[in-house]
Amino acid sequence: MVLPRAARRLAPPPTGASLGIPGLTPLVTANDRFYRVDTAIQLPQIDPTTWSLRVTGMVSHPYELSFARCWRSL
Numbered sequence: 001m002v003l004p005r006a007a008r009r010l011a012p013p014p015t016g017a018s019l020g021i022p023g024l025t026p027l028v029t030a031n032d033r034f035y036r037v038d039t040a041i042q043l044p045q046i047d048p049t050t051w052s053l054r055v056t057g058m059v060s061h062p063y064e065l066s067f068a069r070c071w072r073s074l
Contacts, residue, residue: 004071 003051013027056062 017027019027046067050056051067053070054062055064
């Protein structure tokens with residue numbers, strides 16, 4: 001799977017930018033403080049031609065989206 005390219009590059013936040021909320025992590029995480037947590041032993045493999053997302057349950061109008069439709073919505 002190949003992720004789509006960004007439509008445009010966003011400007012970086014100003015140096016020292018903060019939301020000013022005590023206890024909230026900074027807007028930018030330094031490389032030496034960044035980490036990734038994977039709980040899956042094996043990454044899921046899907047077939048984008050058959051995968052779909054079903055929205056059901058406590059919703060007014062259940063619906064289903066294809067993989068392509070989900071990506072177009074982003």
